[in-house]
Amino acid sequence: MLEFINNPGFRDFLHSLNTDLNLQTAFTWLIISLILSMIGGAIGGMFLAGKDIGYQFAATIGSLLAPAGVIPAIILGLFMMNFLSNY
Numbered sequence: 635m636l637e638f639i640n641n642p643g644f645r646d647f648l649h650s651l652n653t654d655l656n657l658q659t660a661f662t663w664l665i666i667s668l669i670l671s672m673i674g675g676a677i678g679g680m681f682l683a684g685k686d687i688g689y690q691f692a693a694t695i696g697s698l699l700a701p702a703g704v705i706p707a708i709i710l711g712l713f714m715m716n717f718l719s720n721y
Contacts, residue, residue, distance in 0.1 A: 675700020
């Protein structure tokens with residue numbers, strides 16, 4: 635595991651996540667935001683409808699519906715960042 639972390643290619647990729655916006659980093663940020671929105675949707679679903687329909691079912695529905703609003707916003711934000719970074 636330590637060899638993977640010390641790999642120069644991996645270190646360059648981690649550095650490019652913070653400094654450069656290209657197709658690879660855009661997909662990486664999209665996947666990270668998708669995972670975080672699924673976690674947030676599951677927690678929100680459990681808070682809102684956990685007692686009514688069951689916590690597990692509410693978490694499942696919340697995690698499936700939360701990315702529907704997050705994915706278009708993240709894609710639009712990445713396009714705007716790319717457009718503004720050219721000026």
